[in-house]
Amino acid sequence: MEKYDPDWRRLAFAFYSLAHNDPKDFYTLEAELQDTEAGRLCAEYIRTGNADLLEQAGYLLTGTHQWYIYLGKIM
Secondary structure, eight states: OOTTSHHHHHHHHHHHHHHTTOTHHHHTSOHHHHTSHHHHHHHHHHHHOOHHHHHHHHHHHHSSTTHHHHHHHHO
């Protein structure tokens, strides 16, 4: 999934909301987006609360460990 592709943007937005303690956008994503590698990490984060999973998903989506800055600028 390429950055700026509409699917990437929807998944990134849902991830960003999740990172701000709002999982409802993730729950409304299509199953195919929830079933991406980043989506599965998000689902496991919701289930366990393990923040490392959120970090991994952010890195997968942005290619940087500073995903919060990257996404914060484009959201």
